[in-house]
Amino acid sequence: MLIHNWFTQSLTHKLMALFFAVFFCAVCGLTYFAYTSSRNAMFQEFKIRGRTLAKAIASQSRTDYQEQDVEGLTSLFQSLGEGEDVVAILAYLPSKVLWIEFSGIQLTPEDLTFPELGDVWERDLVLTEGYRISAFGGAVTDASIPARRDSSVSAQPLGWVRIFLDRSALEQRLNELIHQTLVTSMLTLLFGGGLFIFLLRQSLQVIAPLTDATKKVAEGDLHATVPVSSRDELGELAKCFNSMTEQLLHTTVSKNYVDNVIRSMTDLLIVLNPDGTIRSVNHAALTLLGYEEQELLDQDATLLFPPHDNPLGGETYQNMLRQGSIHQMATTYLAKDGRTFPIFWSAAVMRGEAGHIEGIACVAKDMTVLKQEEEQIRLQGTALESAANAVMIMNRIGRITWVNPSFTSLTGYASEDVIGQNIRNLNAEQRDQPFYQNQWQTIMRGKVWHGESTNRKKDGTLYTEEETITPVRDRNGEISHFVSIKQDVTKRKQAVQTIQDAHQKLKALDQLRSQFFADISHELRTPLTVIRGEAEVTLRGKDKPISEYRNTLERIVQLSSQMNKLVGDILFLARSESGTLQMDLKPTPLAPLLEDVRRETNILAQSRNMAVTCEGLSHDVLMQGDTERLKQLFMILTDNAVKYGRKDGMIVIRLETMDREAHITVADNGLGIPETDLPHVVKRAYRVWRGRPSAVGGAGLGLPIAKWIAEAHHGTISIASILHRGTTVTVRFPLDRPVTSQSGNEADWASRTSQRT
């Protein structure tokens, strides 16, 4: 097996084996030929010599025989038998009895027996003692007796001679010849073989690289080259191979290359035979359709299409055969597992050189992803179209390319009005330059801009919009478009503003209330402290005169009544705020009411020596109102006038009607109110002259109560004052409006209070 492989797998080995077979046969043949011819020649020569020697002895010994000269014969034997291979010469008498034995070796009587072989003979013998010889013999005839034709009577010979030649020398020489020939042959074989192998290797060394390169080319690698190492036919072959691969590489496309192209195609390639069966399928098609290649080859191609949508059936196919190709039709492939894939399908008829149809190459592109993307885009487009927010797309230079219907409803501009317009032209008037620059710089830096701006609609109305502009980048990362999403926030802005205002007012009110409670607490504690102090001082120590107790008790009563009044005011305010204060409305004449007020004020004013006068009471004015409350209102005003009036001053109460309104003014010529305090005097517990002696009294509740009462009668109070000159308080009542029960709550009260301030 090994030897088989060794032979079959290498040309060199094959050639070597061939050479050795031929060379060996040749050398062996030559050796054999040389040996046999040499041996034959040697034998021939040997025998000729033996015969010649025998004949020579026979002829030379004739005389000696005739004369029976033993000495002469012995001398003759001695001289002729000096050849190196002559071992014995025997002379026989005519009676065939041994006459002379001339020998160097031992001969037995058997060896010496006359052989009776005729006149001349030769034969090979092995002597008794083991010598290998050739025996030559001849008769010694008398030449003087003429030879007779008659063969029946032959002349009696004079005797016989025999000569023994040693064959061992000859055989030794033959052996030597064999040895020499063999050695020469072996040397020739070795030298010739070595030389041959050397030359063979030199000549064939291009074959192994050539084989490797051919293998590579067969595998498709056309870059394989062979080193050119000689200028013989093999070198020429290597050169031709290199140029051939180069040509192949440059001018043609290898099958492997085409296969590679087809294998790496992402499109589906299916080649059909003219009869509609599948000839070859590429890898992408197998992957998509889920078939093995063997399952499709030689199958009818209709199995690749759904039954209702087969472009290979009917007219389409005939058209294709006529025209040579189908350009891009949308159809579907049916996979092995029953799924269908939308594809763009094109087919081309391959024709041979003779014009006959060789096959049909079908290329298909899987459109599944594309279809999905299309659907996705359609959905997204629909979403944008139907979005409640206004969406606007503009390009890099600010030109509007698309708007959705909400944009139209927000701005009043139809899409055809704005598409193609530059955004700067659309609302430039509304935007100041820095705002616009900031927005543009932000989005050009690739950042999202978010902000609010006020724009004008097509019809000219203003609206506030909240806008988000997002830059859109293309595949290269460059900004290509901007998407602007807008939202009308006008109403929201207004609501926010309202809430903010209300918040401010509530905060102020809360502050007022805190202040009020702080002040009221102080006002309530002060008289209590005084009462307690008066009582404690009086009770301390020894008995005091009764007048002192009386004084103290009077003081206490006075303080208690102050407190009573204060608590009454607070209760009034609390009720007024909680809406539980009941108004007893009825037609009330103002003149008698004011006269009562004047009379009661006068009592108060006497202590300060002030004069109280009434004016305009001559004509009576009738209004709907609660008499008690109205009286309380005016008493507050006159009480203030007494408290803050100048000693020995005067207080004037005047009633006037003007434009269906009753105007009642209470004027004094007292301290007046500083201009800065004037707006605050109607606040609860606000007192202008906080630094004044406590004798003035008052908790700052009067004017708020007065104000509330006036407003409960739909009236107003206004205060005009000049510092150190006097204050005039004017109360106005509408005369034609019916007075309703006031059911104010906190918010209502607060809102009306805030409106006054």
Next chain:
Amino acid sequence: MTRPSSTRSRRLEALAVALFLWSFPTLAQADPLAVIVHKSNPNTSLSTTAIASMYRGETLHWSAGDRIKLVNREIAAEERKTFYLRVLNAKPDQVFYRQGTPVPVQSVIERSDEAVVRFVGTIEGAIGYVSLSTLKEMNDSQIRIILIVDNP
């Protein structure tokens, strides 16, 4: 005392053995050999060495220039055994070669002492060896003894 008697008997034994040993070679002794040549041969006496050199092929010619013709007995002959042993110091079947050559030293083989004597008496350059007693019986006048080889 038995010693003297035993000593005497031993001496007698030794004497008997000595006599036996002495008498055996005397009985076994063969005839001496006579190396003979033709009576016309100028040599009257030759040394053993000279004769051996002739039979070994070292000397081919007589001093006068004639070829020496060796006469041998057949290998089985007693004379040849004695001659080879005594003169050539070799076995009787030893083959000698002429000095420096593969040519065997050849000789005329005679099958009897009488034949040897006749041959030597006939051939002038011949040399041979025969039993001395036989030679004396023959009393041939054509030969001359040039060496007597004792056969102990």
